[in-house]
Amino acid sequence: MKNESFFDKGYKKAYLELSNGIKLEGKAIGADVSVSGEMVFNTGMLGYSEAMTDPSYWGQILVFSFCLIGNYGIPFPENGDFFSSQGHESSSIKTQGIIVSDIYSGCHHHDRGISLEDWMKKQDVPGIAGIDTRYLVQTIRESGNLWGRIVPEGAKPQNKSKFEFLKHFEDGEYVDPSKFNLMPSVSTKERQIIGRGSKKVAVIDCGAKWNIMRMLIERGCEVEVLPWDTDFSTVKCDGWVISNGPGDPKNTADLVERIKKDVLTSNKPILGICLGHQLLALASGAKTKRLSHGHRSHNQPVFSLPDKKAYMSSQNHRYAVEKNSIQAGWELWFENANDDSVEGLKHKTKPFMSVQFHPEASSGPNDTSWIMDKLVGLL
């Protein structure tokens, strides 16, 4: 906004083309490329950098319903790693693109970094500003399934080598990532050990957010990050985390089978988070379903059973576990106070548990960080 001149007509237009035929015009921001993806919205008012680097948004065009995005810039993008204190949940932007109403192009926060727009340009990610995001959220909410394209005027198509699964698509086609197994695209390629501690936690990386690792390390654990296709029977650890990630839990090749065979039978403590929760549920024999528009916000109310202790949770998911499919030996642990959907499962006798929400938050409230304490306590 600083150097913007009012009568400067220099800004470039961009269009958001939706699979239901609606076309919206706005101002091109970020990189000069056109992209395609699943349309999703997040109603969190802060935490745009955490959201954009969250691998669960992989293949999606993220609409921020809040009207002012970019206010505090982006902290230290180059120095990001597992230990970087905040702002980044992976090493790069994972959303295909973003849609905002008003974008701020400065960066004055004491964390000192770069502006949101410069960051997007550097990472080759486009976006559109000046969109009526409230209207767009309503459109997405009402449509159930909606795909979209960000098309800046005269822009070239996205480099398809950016993500493995993009090779399946023609330019200008609407992309539905959930049709594919996204694990090869998001998971780490190599086993990696970080942190030092007397207990070791194996994190099955389905697109894990860095804060999961940060919190385990903070709690004195050694963490081994595993590629999704690791032979789990070869892993030596005191407990497991099955991480969050994008896509349909059923579209993960043999992952569920291998969890069932090698992880459940280890009888070590397990914590499933988000996609990991769905994978664990599938491995237990329960079923998952696609929700009409999912939960993507910082204010999902959940409560534990039977004590009815309630927490504000951060969520980002499209699929959920079907309540009536919960298997014998397992019990409902958390429920959503708005729509009664399943928010967590617990094994009645074994140290297995999983949550649909994000105890690692980032972004969003830290109300359920105690679940990480609980896991570490069980090791």
Place this chain on the structure above:
Amino acid sequence: MPILDFLSPKNGKKQKVILLGSGALSIGQAGEFDYSGSQAVKALEEEGLEVIIINPNIASVQTNKGTNKKVYLYPITPFWVEKIIKIEKPVAIISSFGGQTSLNCVIDLEKSGVLKKYNVKVLGTQVNALKLSEDRELFAEKMKSINVPIAKSHAVSTVDEALKTAEQIGYPVITRSAFALGGLGSGLAKNSVDLKRLTQAALMTSPQVLIEKSLHGWKEIEYEVMRDKTGNTITICNMENFDPMGIHTGDSIVIAPCQTINNTENNMLRDTAIKIAQNVGIVGECNVQYALNPEDYGFYVIEINARLSRSSALASKATGYPIAYIAAKIVIGFDLLELKNPVTGTTSAFYEPSLDYVTLKVPRWDLSKFTGVSKNLGTQMKSVGEVMAIGRNFCEVMQKALRMVNENENGITVNIFKDASSEDLDKELLSPTNLRVFAIYETFKRGKSIEYVYEKTKIDYWFLSHILYLAKVESELFNFFVKHSEKKDLFTAQDIYNTYKKVPKEHLHCLKSKGFSDFQLTKIFLLACLSGQTKLSIKQIRTLSFGIRKLRKKLGVLPVVKQIDTTSSEYPTKSNYLYLTYDGIHSDVSPKKNTKSVITLGSGSYRIGSSLEFDWCSVMTSSYFKNKKNDSVIINCNPETVSTDYSASDRLYFEELSSERVLDIIDIEDPKGVVACMGGQNPNNLIQPLSEAKVNILGHSQKSVDGAEDREKFSAMLDKLGIDQPEWISAVSRDEIEKFIEKVGFPVLIRPSFVLSGTLMNVANDKESLEHYLSLTKDISADFPVVISKFILDAKEIECDGVAKGGEVILSLVTEHIENAGVHSGDATMVFPSQKIYTRTVNIIKDIVRKIVKDLNLNGPFNIQFIAKENDVKVIECNARASRSFPFISKVSGVNLAELSCKVMNNERVKKILIDESEIPYVGVKASMFSFQRLDGADPVIGVEMASTGEVGCLGDKFDHAMLLSMEATQIRKPKKGVLISAGREKDKIKFMEVIDNLYKLGVPVYATRGTAKFLEDRGYKVETVHWNRNPRAVDIIIEGKVDFVININKNLSVDELHNNSEIRKMAVKCGCSLLTNLEKTMAYLRAYDSYDELQSIDHCISL
């Protein structure tokens, strides 16, 4: 388990619960408590409780009669609350909906064992926890024990201790006094001299003062927290001050949600807020205020309020989440998980709202109403009201809010600092007054950088960059017109249309979405292209701006309607809480054109002269039309009000009360009619432009309103009807003034149309004071005339409020002022039914009323003011609208004047109502509340310019009872230590002797200034003489605490006399003494001491 067991009905009988209000509005404790109290009443009634309201604030909605409700208009003191407990035998009492007043009262009742004695339980947060949030030392200990950082601080009880502590902490330090509202007795001390002055003052009203490290320049951030008895806790909203630490939150521009903090900072502060609520044991609502270091993640907790507050009202309006309503359910036993979010109706109340818009609160100051007050802002709150703007970008809300708050269509582009030197601008940036934001704008217009302004103000870059943007847009637009348009002497609306047609449509849309009004755009063009000599009035510019409106409609550059729904559209809602924005392409609602709506225009920001009473009228109007199955629509922008509770109407537009915005809404609503006469002068001023735009105004016609408001026309009508009026002139030269005064003599009332400093209206007693007051105005000219009228001494002031239909009086009721003419009717003490007016005078008045109503052809509510000397009655003014006495008279007489007005406006058949005022079983006294204690430097004298910030109305079996109660409720308390008297003129002293014995009967020492002392001694009374300038000095007696009651009556209104006495008055207020400055009011009060014991021992209390 929903409701606590002891609250559920026993043997089919409802249980009673006392809900304490907050009393009269004052700075720091205003209308927000009517809003929270009214929501609480609704929540409690729904659960089958009978609510006992104790609150002397008669103009509030919560003190309306109800079926499951009893209302006691009594002072909120342990004495009266105990009496009512004895009568009503409630099972419980609720303290958290009536601000600091009710909280302190409940703490006292608990301490004295009264609650235990009558087995009354405190609902919600328990007294131990309340004390924790009030006693700063206890609070500091508690925070330390849970590892929450608080600013280094020390409680001290002497000045010496304070100085020692400050040496340890290091200057600058902040002082705060315990048990105080709105930061009373607080301040910033840069050195020991400052500190000595501040602590001396603070220790006079509070036993404890806290010395803290100054966090000047840190971000100030607040969280609203709700916790239920099971411990489930949410934060509903966070808010960030535009003005960093150093300015009281009540005086700060506030944005919600926070805009310059990141996710980590937000959750760090949120986690801490929840931890505090858990550990303090909050059940219900509380807020937590923080100072956040702008340079790292360091923070301190500043304070918590374990009750509903101004911030919680703002947070409710900012988010749509009805905090007070839910808090009330929680204090009677519900858990958050058991309750639904009332906005969605389907989702859980255990929920933190998500916003897809921003809101900006801007305070309203009326500092020009007070003589001598310092305009600098600091840690002591001075504002009297506020507005909130809703929009989708910061520029939009800033522009909207600045137009809303002063009803000035110029908003941020007002140019008040146009001629200021850069030194003056810098000074304004460094030591802010209420005008700082305009100075920032001007600084940017002069090309200064963000860095430059940041260094001086420490306001975050993010905020400043937007103001810079607006300044740049204005300059560029101005230059565009200079380059592309011709200069002319005269422009038409069509010229404006053609001019803006040259601006590309997307740029016009952008200008609108950044909040520029048509008026502002017109004015920027005129500044560029109107030849130097031409001056246009606001009305003329507004007419020209219709050119832009026409162009916008043609181009389709129109605002859209958005809902406030708490979920950012995640769930579909039917929310009726709406705002307009240009930053969007789609409207959430489009009202059905076949259900014709009625729009009620609210009163806007509370301010001196327009307060709760007009919100009461607006709420009554809205609910009348709601009950009549119309679509009842409210437009208002004041977050402290009941009218902006979305349940008060069928549709609420939280919007500007400007002609442009109201017409936008009319275009959307296509209403059956618009009610503009119930919200005070602010909406009344819109009648003219709305009528010109062919809007159907309900009630009085524009011609009637004009006939009443136009001084010349009204005066001519009175002459025609043979009705007497004080002589007056609208003078355009000195010569005219002198001639006029030669004719009528002193004293005269002066009303300039513009003042450079000081107050607008004054009484000149002699040539010298005339010169003085005229020197404060601009040069007198045809553009700036001065209205001068004969001021009549020793006359009674009488008002007649009523309702007319088609030029016939339906109802008229006469109220009497206790003070003689010369006290603004908004400050006067009023009695109804009148006690001391001759029947003959009443008859004359009613006859005049009939004539005026007939001639103006009034059709709705009205108020006519008179002065009477013997049976000589003169008319002062006529308001063709509801007046501020409407709730008072309605509640005392039992006839709802607001509802009656609505019937007339709705063309219902109404019969003439004749009330035999002698049949009314009690007497009501309405008294004004002043907030001088917060207005450093202001002379606490009452006069022709209104200065009160609130009022009470109490009922008694007889006048004396009502008088005593209303005085107690406005902080006039029976002297315990001593009395200081200056009794004014010789004839005042003689009169004063009539009641002097009542004073001496109290047995406390009496001090008097020389003249009065001699007068008393001559008549054999024991008195100690004090002096202005030598020992024993009058002010010292006050400082030393030898007196707690000061009677100070001016001899006349000359500048010298006012100056001498003002030192005494200011000190009296500073030291918390009861202060009376009017002879008639003092006499009525002292005379009522005859019934003091009788009232105290009475075993019944009057309820509505």
